[in-house]
Amino acid sequence: MTGALPGVAPMAVPPGAFLVVGTLLFAIGLAGALLKRNALLIFLSIELMMNAVNLLFLTYARMRGDLAGQMIVFFVIAVAAAEAAVGLAIFVALFRAHRTVDVDKIALLKW
Amino acid sequence: MNQLWLIPVLPLAGFLVNGLVALVASSSRAEKESGADQPGAPLPYAQRLFHGLVGVGSVGLATVLAFAAVVPYVLGSMHNAEGLAPVVQRVYTWMAAGDYSVDVAFRLDALSALMLSFVTFVGTLIHLYSVGYMQKEEGYGRYFSYLNLFMFAMLTLVLADNLPLLFVGWEGVGLCSYLLIGYYYDKDFAVAAGKKAFIANRVGDLGMVLGIFGVFALFGTADFSFVELAKRQVFAGGAPLGVYAVCLLLFLGACGKSAQGPLYVWLPDAMAGPTPVSALIHAATMVTAGVYLVARCSALFVLSPDALTLVAWIGAGTAIFAATIGLAQNDIKKVLAYSTVSQLGYMFLACGVGAFSAGIFHVFTHAFFKACLFLGSGSVIMSMHHEQDMRQMGGLAARIPQTFRTMLVTTLAIAGIFPLAGFFSKDAVLGATAASGHWALYAVGLLTAGLTAFYMFRLVSMTFFGKARGHAEHAHESPATMTVPLWILAALSVVAGFVGVPAALGGSDRIGRFLEASVAHPEIHEMSHGLEIGLMLLSLGVAVTGLAWAWRWYGKADGPAEAVSPQAHAFYEKTGALGRLVGNKWNVDEGIEALVLSPFRKIGTFLWRGFDALFIDGIANASAFLVELAGDLLRFFTTGHVRNYALTFALGIAVLIVYVWVR
């Protein structure tokens, strides 16, 4: 899977390996999001999933020799920062109201 | 050149100003009163002055403008054998589709000039009269704003250069008619009468709209230039409707507006509105719109002799039918209403025998004397403290002399006594009928003339002559704002006929020649002047007979209120079933109820109970039940635990990936 584009050095590591690492990280993040009970840690796992996707973007960008992939990662990181600020503020508010951030104890989305 | 668009726009401005001020004033009044005073109190003087000034002023100004446009036009056409070409002023393109566009365009030609002159003039007088008549009423500002709106719509109708714009005015006058009939909206009968008028007009308007479509299909245009095409018989190809059908549809529209045929029933009930409204809308102007429409489309109608014959027969039939009902009415306004229906029948009779200019001539003279009669009856009613039953009147001649004199003159005019206006226009109609060779129609018309003279003089006699009954002894003459219009209209009822003195009497039928430029004038068999004068004497004789008969029965009537005239009562008793039938207005309302409305109501009830309640509602309820059931089931999946949702979400993605992969 190596091939030289003009101006792009050949890849020493097969890109497939990056892809596998990315998807595995994504799966681990998903497992964390599904298994954790602490809302903060669920959020953390989701951050991990986003990073896994970022890795895939970077890999494809490298494979295609195209800067657009990196650009997307840039925006993802910036949006993640905004999201983290708001999300954590929500958790703080949640904690104030319920004295816990255990999602099993906060079943508000119920009929 | 005069700006024609200003003429309708001025009353519109008056409507807006009056309406807004009345709205604001009444809401602030309602706040102040908060139920302490009775709400029926008349407005303060300053406010009435304002509404009156705006109302009369805007229409008066429009009248000045109208005459500034009409007078030069009429003078100009007098010096021109062919008549002047119509003046068309396009204001703005209303809608454009392909290579055809409908403009807001106004047209001044002989026909609209004539209509314009008397609509604005009579309109102004009636506005002036209303200042006095309505002074004790609560909704003074509302009244004037409606009346101004009516003037706007009527002037649009008269001045429109195409059928769609005419239809705007047509519907506008219908709306104002509805609003003003229902002016006393706290009275059930007024509300019901308004609705009746509106719905009866809808029946006609359906025909009117289809007729407009038909004209467009026939000629490819709805501008009045189609008249020229009709004259040359140039049709757009592939017209799906025949000329006959289009004429019938347009005539149906005219019937609705002008209260002809079975659609007349709304007009007598429309008397629930204030009397000046009856005079303006339901006598002088709006109801003649149908005649105007037929005259405007006369070039089309002459292409279909069958349609014209139908028009003539419906007109003549309505004329005599309404006249017979008028014989036995005791409500002063109802008599005048049936008289209006009857006179409108005359106008259609004239149109039907091809004498469109005679029909319009009658519209012209009728506007003056019928408006005066209605205003006079309003003056009587007001002096009688809102008593409308003639059986409670009598002997008013000495107490309200000005009203009496004007009404007597106009009664003679409508009866067709030489040389008042009604004589010339009615004889133009009857003469044209005779000339066309329809002797049966002529006989009907002649009989109607006699009946007209009878019931009109009966009205005058019961009201002004004989012994005072009821509260008639305490009647007072009306203020000058009311009597001055009466005198002006009475004077015009005397002289208006001289514009159409026929050749047989040494005149030159100026109005007929003036209108020739606008309306069709099919070949009319010339009668010898001798025969014509003979027929005139005959109709004059019939009219005098009617008058004399009414005088004999009612002139010195001193009976009690139940049977004012013993002779008439005895005659009524003798006629038996027929008399009762006439007294009951031929049971037309009941017949329509039984034959049309009741079946419709039954169908409606069936659709409501059987179809709507069971079937439609059943479907709706069943679907609602299913949704509820599904909701009850799905509720178990709503645990409220975020992790469950996330799990389902992930599961869904997994399934989606498998699906994409397997596919």
Add this chain to the structure above:
Amino acid sequence: MPALNGQLVVFGFASFLALAFALLMVVQKTPVRSVLSLVVTFFGLSVLAILLAAPFIAALQIFVYAGAILVLFLFVIMLLNLKEEAADKDDRPVQRTLGLLVALALGGLLAGATLRAPVPPRGAPTGTPIPLPDEIPALGRLLFSDYLLAFEVLSLLLLVAAVGALLLSKRRFE
């Protein structure tokens, strides 16, 4: 080719670090330790980014993610004084097992799908080719030309997020 082998070694080490500490993050009971494990994972990821010729992103990864976001997490966890998950008596065994299964299945599926997916065409890149020695200036130029609107919107988003966070943490719930 010793240089290539060296890259391979670095890749192996970095990806092992990332994966192992990611797992640790999930398994950890103490929130603070979870966050710290993730820091290590992010370091590994930034090394991988360097291998993928994205040094700028690698730096961002360290600065923004490890430096800002995760510190924010730590700060909140300490602020709320979150201890271990209460002796972890997870009373939802179904959720637990199913969650694990779904995560595994989805991971496998995604890995398979990405590996089997056709290699993106390399002949004609649609965007800007990576000018390897100095890609950062190119990235900057791109950001302020083609992506200018997105960039400006992003700045607005960050502002809104800051205001929103302020509002949320100030409001008292009754």
